[in-house]
Amino acid sequence: MTETKVLLPESALPARWYNIAADMPNRPQPVLHPGTGQPVGPDDLAPLFPMELILQEVSDTHEIPIPEPVREILRLWRPTPLFRAHRLEQSLGTRSRIFYKYEGVSPAGSHKPNTAVAQAYYSKQEGRDRLATETGAGQWGSALALACRLLGLECKVYMVKVSYHQKPYRRSMMEAWGASVVASPSEETEAGRAILEGNPDSPGSLGIAISEAVEDAAGRGDTAYALGSVLNHVLLHQTVIGQEALAQMELAGAFPDVVIGCVGGGSNFAGLAFPFIREKIAGKEIDVLACEPAACPTLTRGPFAYDFGDTGQLTPLVPMHTLGHDFVPAGIHAGGLRYHGVAPLISQLVLDGLVRAEAYGQNEVFASAVTFTGSEGIIPAPESAHAIHGAVMTALAADEEGVERTILFNLSGHGHFDMAAYDDYLAGNLEDFALPEDEIQRALAAIEPLPKPA
Numbered sequence: 315m316t317e318t319k320v321l322l323p324e325s326a327l328p329a330r331w332y333n334i335a336a337d338m339p340n341r342p343q344p345v346l347h348p349g350t351g352q353p354v355g356p357d358d359l360a361p362l363f364p365m366e367l368i369l370q371e372v373s374d375t376h377e378i379p380i381p382e383p384v385r386e387i388l389r390l391w392r393p394t395p396l397f398r399a400h401r402l403e404q405s406l407g408t409r410s411r412i413f414y415k416y417e418g419v420s421p422a423g424s425h426k427p428n429t430a431v432a433q434a435y436y437s438k439q440e441g442r443d444r445l446a447t448e449t450g451a452g453q454w455g456s457a458l459a460l461a462c463r464l465l466g467l468e469c470k471v472y473m474v475k476v477s478y479h480q481k482p483y484r485r486s487m488m489e490a491w492g493a494s495v496v497a498s499p500s501e502e503t504e505a506g507r508a509i510l511e512g513n514p515d516s517p518g519s520l521g522i523a524i525s526e527a528v529e530d531a532a533g534r535g536d537t538a539y540a541l542g543s544v545l546n547h548v549l550l551h552q553t554v555i556g557q558e559a560l561a562q563m564e565l566a567g568a569f570p571d572v573v574i575g576c577v578g579g580g581s582n583f584a585g586l587a588f589p590f591i592r593e594k595i596a597g598k599e600i601d602v603l604a605c606e607p608a609a610c611p612t613l614t615r616g617p618f619a620y621d622f623g624d625t626g627q628l629t630p631l632v633p634m635h636t637l638g639h640d641f642v643p644a645g646i647h648a649g650g651l652r653y654h655g656v657a658p659l660i661s662q663l664v665l666d667g668l669v670r671a672e673a674y675g676q677n678e679v680f681a682s683a684v685t686f687t688g689s690e691g692i693i694p695a696p697e698s699a700h701a702i703h704g705a706v707m708t709a710l711a712a713d714e715e716g717v718e719r720t721i722l723f724n725l726s727g728h729g730h731f732d733m734a735a736y737d738d739y740l741a742g743n744l745e746d747f748a749l750p751e752d753e754i755q756r757a758l759a760a761i762e763p764l765p766k767p768a
C-alpha cells in the first residue's frame with residue numbers, strides 16, 4: 315500500500331518555474347491597449363509592474379530560474395505534502411486511487427504565497443517599497459501581506475466590502491503582518507468614489523477592488539501593483555506545485571489519469587496542471603479537469619473574447635473566457651472563484667481541447683467537502699472543495715464504468731476562516747443560484763464593442 319503522505323526533502327524544492335507558453339500548440343493572443351487596440355508593450359505596463367515580471371509575462375523560455383532569496387522563503391513551508399486519500403477512497407467505496415497535493419500548509423493557508431513572495435521580491439529589487447492589491451475572501455491579501463512582511467515592504471489591500479465585514483479575522487491576519495486594509499469600494503480612489511456615488515451600499519466585487527488597487531499603484535512611483543491570479547507570470551510562479559507533485563507521484567509509483575483543480579482566475583489549477591500538461595503535449599494521456607462554480611461559470615458558459623480584467627475598465631484587454639467585466643456573481647461562499655474571467659493561458663488550453671471544464675452547485679460541493687473532512691480530517695477552503703467534488707465525481711463515474719483511475723487533485727487551501735460557510739451548509743441555508751442565460755447575455759452586451767480575438 316502507498317504511504318499516506320509522500321514528502322520531499324527541502325533539497326527537492328524546484329529551482330526553476332515551468333513556462334507552458336513555450337510548449338503550447340497555440341500561443342495566447344496578445345493583450346491589447348484599450349485606447350489603441352494595439353498589443354501592449356513593456357512600457358505600458360511599467361508603471362504597474364516591475365520589469366522582471368513584465369519580461370516573464372511575455373517570455374517564451376521553457377524554464378525560468380527561481381531567485382535564491384525567493385526559494386529561501388518558500389522553504390518555510392515547501393515542498394508541500396502529497397497525500398494518498400486512502401480514507402476518502404474507503405468512504406466512497408471506490409476502486410480508483412485518489413491523491414491530493416496540499417497547499418494549505420503555507421502560513422497564509424493557501425497556494426497564494428508562492429507568487430506573492432516572488433512578486434514582492436522583484437518589486438523590492440526594482441526599488442519600489444510599497445505594493446497595492448485587491449482581495450476577495452482575503453486569501454490573496456493575506457498571502458501578499460505575509461510576503462511584504464517577510465521582505466520588508468509596505469502593503470495596501472483593497473478588500474471587497476462584503477468579505478471585509480464577513481471575514482474580520484482574515485483582515486486581522488493581514489494587519490498582524492503589517493498590511494493596511496480598507497473596505498472596497500472606498501473613498502480613497504476615484505474608482506471607489508464613483509461606485510459609492512451610484513450605490514452607497516455597494517457590497518463591492520473583485521472587479522471593483524482591482525480598479526482601486528490599479529489606480530492606487532498607477533498614481534504612486536513608490537508602489538507596484540500585485541495580482542494574485544490570471545496573469546502569465548502568476549501562473550508561472552505556481553508551477554512549483556505541479557513539479558513537486560510529479561516527483562511525489564513518481565515516489566508513490568503512480569501517474570495520474572486525471573488531474574483536477576478549481577478555477578477562479580486559474581492560478582492553483584495552472585500550478586498543479588501545467589507540468590502535467592507538458593507531459594500531455596509530449597504524448598501522455600491525461601484528462602485535465604477544471605472545476606468552477608455554477609454561479610460563475612466562466613469556462614463552461616462564457617465565450618472566448620477580449621475583455622477588461624476589472625469593472626472600472628482600467629486594465630488592458632485580455633483574451634480569455636469571460637462573463638463580461640460588469641458581471642457580478644451571486645454571493646456564493648467560494649469568494650475566490652467569483653471572478654468574471656479566467657487566465658488567458660488556461661482559456662487558450664480549453665479552446666485547444668487540452669483542458670476541459672465542469673461547473674458545480676455549492677450544495678453538492680459542500681456535501682463533498684464534508685465527506686472529505688469526515689475521512690481525511692482537513693477542512694477545505696470552499697474554493698478547493700470544488701476540486702474535491704470533481705475528484706469524487708470522477709471516482710464515482712469510473713466505478714460506474716467499471717474502470718480504475720488514478721486521480722490527482724489540488725487542495726489549494728484550508729477553510730479555517732470559512733466556518734460561517736460550513737455553518738450555513740450544515741444548517742441547510744445554502745442557496746444554489748441558478749444563473750439564467752438572459753443574465754449572461756445582458757452582461758456580455760458590455761463587451762460587444764470591444765475587439766474580437768482573431
Ligand SMILES: Cc1ncc(COP(=O)(O)O)c(C=O)c1O
Nearest residue numbers: 453543578579580581582650727
Ligand atoms: C484556497 C483558494 N483556492 C483557489 C482560489 C482561486 O484562485 P485561483 O483560481 O487563482 O487559484 C482562491 C482564491 O482566492 C483560494 O483562496
